[in-house]
Amino acid sequence: MNANLSRLLRAVFVVAALLVPLFFASGYQLFQLTLVVAYALSVLGKNLVTGFGGQVSLGQGAFYAVGAYTAAILMEHFDVPYWATIPVAAVTTGMVGLALGLPALRLGGLYLALVTFSMAVSVPQLLKYKLFEDWTGGVQGIVLLKPDAPFGLDLNPDQWLYLFSFVVGAALFLAANNLVRSRIGLAMRAIRDQPLAAEAMGVELARYKTLTFGVGALFAGVGGALGAIAVGFVSPDSFTIALSLTLFVGMVIGGASSISGAIYGAVFIVFMPNLAEEISKAVPGAIFGAILILFMFFAPGGIASLLEAQLRRLRAAR
């Protein structure tokens, strides 16, 4: 079969498969899938920064929060329609990422981990801070209304939000996929593998690291905005350091240097805690930890590389 045609067929198949839940899943399940998209975008941003770019960041949750609050504040205080908050959240979070990344990346190495960690710790507190309370709603947070389907579409709000998030997510995944296959993606990986050689090839390290970090933040911002709209509520305690660490887990489990890995990682962090709780109500954390360790043994490169290896074996057998 022609390579282009088979690629097209595969894409159609994947899209169709992902749209199936729209008609069969319950409202709560659709809500969970919408969250998967939101987290997948955030994990994807991390994959770009850490997996492809080699920069260790621990604060993706903070960017998720910035995106979520940008959307919430725009909807609550400025009556901006929910869909229009997405691009604003993207740009705002991207800018915040650039501003924070600029000094930290020049220092390099583990300093970025420290700076992003401090960011993740301080964001919930900043959101509760008196000075911003009029905007952020302080400890109470902001309650949002779930949007209805437009154009008289016969979909309930959960169905519509899943479809909406799915389209936004697909567009951004496509963009990320293009990016990592381009000269920019090669430069990012070159910096991770051999910074001195990358420089000798004309790659300006500080510029690429900073821009990559900004793009990573942007993806988290869009994820945060989608998440806020889906949950219909933002509050400081939804965005603690635990969120950043959860996204970190998603990155590692899914496969850090892969695009599709972000989806597997997001599925894992949305569904696995529930599964762990079903196994044991008393110690779900310990079960979750044990599952993580199992994954480390059987899929050290993440789910994405495990699947890739299986696929290669299948092709070789054929």
Place this chain on the structure above:
Amino acid sequence: MSAAAQAANSAEGGAARGGALMRVSGVEMRFGGIVALDGVSFDVGHREICGLIGPNGSGKTTMFNCISGFYRYTVGDIVFDGTSIKDLARHRMVELGIGRTFQNVALFRSMTVRQNMMVGHHYRGTSGFLSNALRLPRARADGREAARQADELIELLELGAQANLPVGGLPFGWQKRVELGRAMIAAPKLLLLDEPAAGLNHGEVDELGALIKRLRSHFSLSILLVEHHMSLVMQVSDRVVALEFGRKIADGTPEEVQRDPEVIRAYLGEGEEAAHV
């Protein structure tokens, strides 16, 4: 040195001389109280293969690092093709026309042979993050051009069968060849080779010597070769510069430098020299 190698040298050596492509003048480099380079001057001509030799600690690696922008010299200057490289950022070197390889091979290990070479083409691309994320025509054109040039070099270096393999799994000698290709795709006017023979066996060193000469004639570029492996240097160089304790002690054709009493003394020590005299 063999008679054949000598003949090859004199045949190519004459044509290679001309105006200087790079002029190193009075470069001084200190680390604390230690003088690593003490006013070194020499020229590298167009299409010239210049060997830089010297015993351990003579300053040849320091010199290499000054030329590649890794160390910042304070006294003296290095002028390349009319431009001083004193304050030039390292990522701008390649634009100016200076390419390099690394002593222990610094390939991008997670990438294939072709991808490694495509990174070498990076500085010629103009498309940014957004146009590549959206695959705009300019971004696609950059990608096509990089791939085309990479394929050309892959053919020249006879790496066709390995082009899509991850570079980390290749034998060391082949990795060196990939690294050469990655430097060459940027079409440098001067190629800096940092101990390219290190870690190669006898046959591989011979192949390397032939390859260096082939690159020079195919791309008509200059090469600065910092190398311990004396027979390789003498076999391929048009001119050899010898350093000792941060000073230049000899500068001339391989034959001249080999006969130079200072060089013999530096390599063999005082006692040996006395024995020769």
